[in-house]
Amino acid sequence: MHPAYALSDVASVFSPSLVLYPELIRQNIARVIEMAGGPERLRPHVKTHKTREIARMLLDAGVTKHKCATIAEAEMLAAAGAPDVLIAYPLVGPNLGRLVALTRKFPDTRFAVLIDHPGATQALSDVVAAAGLTVGVILDLDVGQHRTGIPVGSAAFDLYVSAANLPGLRPDGFQLYDGHNHQESRTERETAVRAVLAPVLALRLEVERRGVPVPRLVCGGTPTFSIFAGLTDIPGVECSPGTFVLHDAGYGARFADLGGITPAAVLVTRVISRPTPDRVTLDLGNKAVAADPLLEKRVKLLDFPDYKVVGHNEEHLIVETAGADQYKPGDVVYALPGHVCPTVALHKDVLTAEGGAITGRWTVASRDRVLTV
Ligand SMILES: Cc1ncc(COP(=O)(O)O)c(C=O)c1O
DSSP: OOTTTOOTTGGGSOSSEEEEOHHHHHHHHHHHHHHHTSGGGBOOBGGGTOOHHHHHHHHHTTOOEEEESSHHHHHHHHHTTOSEEEEEEEOOTTHHHHHHHHHHHOTTSEEEEEEOOHHHHHHHHHHHHHTTOOEEEEEEEESSOOSSSEESSHHHHHHHHHHHTSTTEEEEEEEEOOTTOOOSSHHHHHHHHHHHHHHHHHHHHHHHHTTOOOOOEEEOOSTTHHHHHTOTTSTTEEEOOOGGGTOOHHHHHHOGGGTTOOOOEEEEEEEEEOOSTTEEEESOOTTTSOOOSOGGGSEEETTOOSEEEEEEOSSOEEEEETTGGGOOTTOEEEEEESSHHHHHTTOSEEEEEETTEEEEEEEOGGGSSOSOO
């Protein structure tokens, strides 16, 4: 276990609690800026932490460009003083009206949104232009994840060029999010990234020859960060990792090239029962730690004998271990979440710790779907 995690005052910490370590967060931010070659090459995703405090830490470190997925996250970022916010999500239905309200409320922030469909882009233009406003549009290219986006090709060309001519829309660039690229070998990941990149650069050239600017390529998440960060010869590359800021056991176990990035979010849990001689049950249910990783990857118990997670209910985590007799109800166990982003969103507040003791409490502000807009 990292020496910074142990809390001298843990006896007064309710369990389960999520504890964040600002000193480690600052180090993670500094490391990512160093790897990127400067804060201007970053557009970190806020979805991992959803807190005003970490948004301010990034701004204080010189990061001016931010990415988010929801209107509430965008509002939290703008209210924290972020000058440039990409809502990396296709906006439809009443969210178009919310975008107008957001843009009016924060005139000093430059907003952009994703586009990947002609009809939805027309609807966006209609609503924004009717309000007398302009928003940036980023063409969401489907580079293999097949979640959202448009494949690189003639339909993508037509969509971006026609969006540039619609009232209220400003052509701001392309997004290449490759969430499917999580090969453990960095060489294999790099080969996959380069294969994705070549047709994107050809499309960019074609669009620019038509006279439409592509000022930025918003690229990747944490797994491919070190690769996109190295592409310093391509103008306008902005790296958009999110998880790095808190990091977790999942990425920590898979990607050795993320050296220098340390998990900065730890769950404090307690033994609540010893139901059988080889079982320990903890108060770390799926309402306190995200249940999307496989059972065996859901949490990493720190300084704990070899174990296997055999059950996970709303308020219970059941593990089997030959070392069960070392534990009794009330004992504290520290754990890393397997997937930190949805884990944070399960907590209304998180504690902060520095120098081995609790120092405060932060609200996970944009965990709420609606702030004011
Ligand atoms: C569009 C987009 N960009 C960036 C990220 C950040 O990726 P990561 O969590 O791997 O840092 C995500 C993660 O879900 C995403 O969906």
